[in-house]
Amino acid sequence: MVISEKANSLIKDFEKTLSLDGPGYGKGTLYAGVDLGTAYIATAVVDDQGVPVAGALTKSQSFVRDGLVLDYVGAISILKEQVVKLQAAGFPLTSAAVAFPPGTTGRNANTFGHVIESVGLEVAGMLDEPTAASKVLDITDGAVVDIGGGTTGISIIKNGEVVYTADEPTGGTHVDLVLSGHFKVGQNEAESMKRDPDKQWEILYLVKPVFEKMAAIVNTHLQNHQVERIYLVGGTSCFPRIEKVMEEETGIKTIKPANPLLVTPLGIALGCKNFCGSSKETVN
Template sequence: MKKFDLRSINKELCNFANVINKNKVESKDYQDFNNKELKVGVDLGTSSIVLTILDNNNKIIYGDFAYDNAVRDGIVVNFLDSVNILKELKEKAEKVLHTELLTAAGAIPPQTGEKSKKIVSNVIEEAGFKCTNVIDEPTAAAKFLGIENGTVVDIGGGTTGITIFKDKKIIKVLDEPTGGFHMTLVLGGRYHISNKEAEKLKRDHSKEKEVFPIIKPVVEKMGVILNSMRPLITSPIIVVGGATNFEQFDATFAKIVGQPIYKPKYPEFVTPLGIALFDTRI
């Protein structure tokens, strides 16, 4: 397992962001790939589904995503929509890579139970993969980050998942239904607009100075959730997930927690990359 090194992590995340955002991968570079060497991660998020592909050396090969409304608070609520979106992502990736994708790993918020794990596995299988693993999201994030000791706070669209590690072992897990969707609800209520319009406003970085003071109480609540786990919290404290994508998030969260906070670049891609690392064929 690699050691936590924020500089190298940010380099990998910038590389992945370049791949996934441009969505331009020269297919000729990948014609010789053996599909049995590829590792695939599927992140069924509240606001998007992310597909991540690594080679057998964990080098980033390909990534893509699609916005969706098929998941709520970390739980799949529209099975068919999730399957169809994932099928489209899979077929698109296979055309680019000139190979069939055989297996994939998935993830769930912590403490959401075997039923949630089974649903995620079924979505992956129905989309045409063999599901090799379903782990909890903060554990996936920790794997990518190289955490042996520390606290991973994974703030997604629907939940805040917290996992505390000591000597490579999980000593405490907590999941609370507070995330980006709750920011959207607050914005919608403040401006009397639909959730769709509020979500668009939340994602508009040019509006952050206007938006953040309104959703700040939600961020502060996330900090309070973490504080409830004292004195078990270990350092470093690393926040990941799309809901952390505000410039003022770090300072606001750190003020509530009373400790330094580390937030990687493109925090929304940490967990998807970590999920792919668990696509093992034993």
């Protein structure tokens, strides 16, 4: 089994909208989703058919870490820029759904909503990140593993229902630290090296232990669950062969979609479609 063609083309369509120079969209209701991550702040906008029409992706150094919004003011300022840019491009957003890392509860989860309100948007609804991702993947069973900048999130889905979630530190930042230490370069340079397709093969042996650690986290959480497929999302999952390491360590068939980085933000926008009528932005 592979990722459905429908899911992959949805992700690729969203990728195209990020430049904001696409053909635009017609009339109808818009739904927005905001992903406040450790490494990126992303906003996705879909129309009433669930078709991606706009998006924004901004690198965000450590505004969010280990499931907590650390730099509230910094996160607000980046998101505000994105919203203003999208509005200026003709997408009149007034509300958005937002996601929080699995296991984040109470005030910590509510803080994600407060960031949305602080940029002048209404919170259409909140959902956890891997659940958002599963909406894009269009799956009813399996484990969605979201390996982002700071954490590895796990969400187990059975018959379309989320039955278990967890989130633990270890993400792309930890990969950067290994490279930074080995090559004696700063973390930014290490990160660029990690994302360079010409370098990824030669550094795989160095970063593999970090991927094994991520797989060990997944193994621990899957212990008491019967799971037949792991779906890898999150920016760190873009690294070639990470899915092979995951598969070898867990013994579970592991697959990843086109551009895993964009799956969760897009899923949050699709999640927005499921929330109440107050999430609607109608364009005439």
